[in-house]
Amino acid sequence: MEKDKAGSVFPYNIVLIGFMGSGKSTVGRYLSEAAGLAYYNVDQIIEQYTGKKIRDIFLEEGEPYFRACEEAIIAGLAYARRAVIDCGGGVVLRNTNVACLKQSGKLVWLTAEAGTVYERLKDNTDRPLLRGKDITGIQKLLSERMALYREAADLQVATDGRDIPVIVQDIVKQLSIAR
Ligand code: S3P
Numbered sequence: 001m002e003k004d005k006a007g008s009v010f011p012y013n014i015v016l017i018g019f020m021g022s023g024k025s026t027v028g029r030y031l032s033e034a035a036g037l038a039y040y041n042v043d044q045i046i047e048q049y050t051g052k053k054i055r056d057i058f059l060e061e062g063e064p065y066f067r068a069c070e071e072a073i074i075a076g077l078a079y080a081r082r083a084v085i086d087c088g089g090g091v092v093l094r095n096t097n098v099a100c101l102k103q104s105g106k107l108v109w110l111t112a113e114a115g116t117v118y119e120r121l122k123d124n125t126d127r128p129l130l131r132g133k134d135i136t137g138i139q140k141l142l143s144e145r146m147a148l149y150r151e152a153a154d155l156q157v158a159t160d161g162r163d164i165p166v167i168v169q170d171i172v173k174q175l176s177i178a179r
Pocket residue numbers: 018019020021024043054087088089090091126127128129
């Protein structure tokens with residue numbers, strides 16, 4: 001990849017959106033290295049600010065408090081430059097978040113089938129919204145959000161059965177074409 005004087009391939013932020021288990025964090029870290037961009041993970045920042053794990057925030061403070069934190073962090077990240085911004089799966093639930101992210105970056109939607117999400121996260125206890133959900137439950141939540149992801153996304157990249165470098169290559173290729 002050819003980098004500019006600032007050492008980065010893209011002169012804008014790359015914002016990763018998509019359902020839980022779509023691989024945003026793994027792809028995000030890999031992409032940031034490959035493209036010479038900073039990396040910000042919204043959930044990690046919320047954990048740093050609150051001193052609590054995401055699952056404890058949901059349990060002790062409730063989802064509305066989490067969503068308010070999420071919105072505040074997204075607003076702050078509007079000032080980030082040349083970064084990969086790795087968002088939690090529910091970021092598209094608020095139009096204000098999407099509008100804010102669109103001002104500074106391109107929104108890349110990483111997709112994954114419900115079965116893939118189930119396989120990737122079945123042993124993970126960090127996702128309060130997936131607790132006790134089987135593939136049908138995941139499919140239901142995914143369907144409820146599908147239109148929001150579609151509407152927000154500038155481009156879409158499938159992750160099912162694909163290795164991380166291949167997904168990253170696909171993102172870079174699509175962004176280069178869209179430039
Ligand atoms: C959520 C997704 C999670 C995290 C929180 C809520 C959601 O992030 O923000 O548990 O509403 O989809 P990941 O998408 O990184 O798992």
